[in-house]
Amino acid sequence: MAARSSMAWLIRELRRKVNDEGPAALDGDEYYAGDSVKFTCTYRDLSGTATDPSSPTVTIWDPEGTKKVDGETPTSTGVTGEYEYIYRIPAAGPEGVWRLEFAGAVGEHISQQSREFEVFITKRIWTDDELQKYLDMHRVHVRRELLMKDADETIYWSKLGMFEDDVSLWDSDSASATQIPLSSYAANLVDGAFAFAEGQDDDYYLDGKSYNLHGAIAECMEQLALDPNKAREWRRGGVSYTHYDLMEMAKYHRSLAGARGTTIVRTYRKG
Numbered sequence: 001m002a003a004r005s006s007m008a009w010l011i012r013e014l015r016r017k018v019n020d021e022g023p024a025a026l027d028g029d030e031y032y033a034g035d036s037v038k039f040t041c042t043y044r045d046l047s048g049t050a051t052d053p054s055s056p057t058v059t060i061w062d063p064e065g066t067k068k069v070d071g072e073t074p075t076s077t078g079v080t081g082e083y084e085y086i087y088r089i090p091a092a093g094p095e096g097v098w099r100l101e102f103a104g105a106v107g108e109h110i111s112q113q114s115r116e117f118e119v120f121i122t123k124r125i126w127t128d129d130e131l132q133k134y135l136d137m138h139r140v141h142v143r144r145e146l147l148m149k150d151a152d153e154t155i156y157w158s159k160l161g162m163f164e165d166d167v168s169l170w171d172s173d174s175a176s177a178t179q180i181p182l183s184s185y186a187a188n189l190v191d192g193a194f195a196f197a198e199g200q201d202d203d204y205y206l207d208g209k210s211y212n213l214h215g216a217i218a219e220c221m222e223q224l225a226l227d228p229n230k231a232r233e234w235r236r237g238g239v240s241y242t243h244y245d246l247m248e249m250a251k252y253h254r255s256l257a258g259a260r261g262t263t264i265v266r267t268y269r270k271g
Contacts, residue, residue: 008036008086010162010211011131017213018220020125020234033121034091036128041074041102043081043111050081053104053111058085063096063119074102078182088128095121125234126220138215138257144173144205153199156185158192160210165189167208180204215257221250 012035031037043053060069068090074083083102101114140160147156147169156169167187169180185194192210224231225246235241 008038010135010164010213011036011128014131014135014213014216014220015124015126018126018217029115029117031089031117031119032124033089033093033095033119034124034128036086036088037117038084038086039100039102039115040077040082040084041113043083043102043104043106043113045106045111046109050079051106052076052081053083053106056083056102056104059101059103060087061099063094063098068098069100089119091127093119093121095119125224125230131216131220134216134219135211135213137219138212140210140212142206142208142210144170144177144207146173147194147204147206149200149204153201154196156194156196156200156204158206158208158210161190161192162211162213163189163192164209164211167206169194170205170207171202173205177205212257214253218250218253218257221246221253225250 039058042050043056045051056074057071058069058074059067059071062068069085069087072085074085076082077084083104085102087100097116097118099114099116101112103110103112105111142158142160145158145160147158149156165187167189169185170177171180172178185196187194192206194204224234224241225243231241231243231246
């Protein structure tokens with residue numbers, strides 16, 4: 001199963017928490033081979049105004065000049081002029097400086113934006129697909145959850161957190177509900193909070209998928225405990241971990257997995 005495009009940031013966070021990210025922290029334009037990376041671009045006209053282009057494309061070259069992506073179509077984020085493209089860097093690299101280019105016709109001119117990013121190769125215990133599987137085992141589908149809100153009705157929040165980035169807000173829990181435009185609020189996916197610039201004087205309902213990182217971490221530790229070869233590869237700082245150590249870590253994260261969101265398991269639309 002291929003890693004879900006919008007899950008790139010959660011997979012990376014899980015990898016970091018299980019000490020499988022690599023020997024050093026990376027800058028914003030550096031990635032490891034095998035990463036799923038989301039690239040974004042805002043197309044603008046000659047006056048600098050964000051504008052949706054016609055026939056937008058993405059092209060990616062590896063360090064050897066080989067086209068890895070040749071004129072594929074990026075996806076609109078729903079914000080005027082803003083487009084994104086998810087790319088899974090091959091596990092084999094190659095290592096080095098890559099180049100990406102967004103292009104598209106805006107009015108009578110071609111808007112082109114290029115950037116470089118560096119790819120490193122490092123040995124890891126878990127692939128993105130494996131981490132995705134563990135995340136999916138601890139996923140909650142939320143359907144029309146009535147959000148809580150502060151007294152000023154500017155901050156709305158869910159009982160859950162760690163949301164995939166395809167969350168949506170609605171003005172009712174009915175089948176004819178209207179979606180709230182993404183540009184109307186700022187979303188904090190980690191906390192499950194949504195901030196509006198002004199008071200809304202209304203109730204809002206959430207659709208989305210929430211992931212329990214502690215549960216996924218416990219799955220990873222239990223896998224290590226059952227696989228001595230992987231456990232030896234996972235050694236950190238010259239420290240060896242016994243089956244007991246790994247199971248105790250798993251037990252600890254299992255205890256935290258139910259610490260949040262225990263009052264809601266699944267929320268379905270009425271009717």
